[in-house]
Amino acid sequence: MAFSGLKKQINKANQYMSEKIGGAEGTKFTEEYMEMEKKTDLMNGLVEELITKTKEFLQPNPGMCEMYFSIICNKD
Numbered sequence: 001m002a003f004s005g006l007k008k009q010i011n012k013a014n015q016y017m018s019e020k021i022g023g024a025e026g027t028k029f030t031e032e033y034m035e036m037e038k039k040t041d042l043m044n045g046l047v048e049e050l051i052t053k054t055k056e057f058l059q060p061n062p063g064m065c066e067m068y069f070s071i072i073c074n075k076d
Helices: 003-022 031-058 062-073
Strands: none
Touching: none
16 A cells, blocks of 8 residues: 555544544545545556556666566577
8 A cells, every 4th residue: 555545544544533532423425426536546556556667667677678688689
């Protein structure tokens, strides 16, 4: 879980405890909101993965480069 996901869970727990201690009624979310939240979390994960893969592509591991070149050169 990324740091932002952990932060989100801590904020949810904090809100839950505040509602229980203060006697406040919890926020009621619509089904549309819950679906949008799932899609947003999924998109966030995909963007983080894309950033990681882009960094690996732009700054590759030298050992992996040697492996790729050996595969390409021995292909013939």
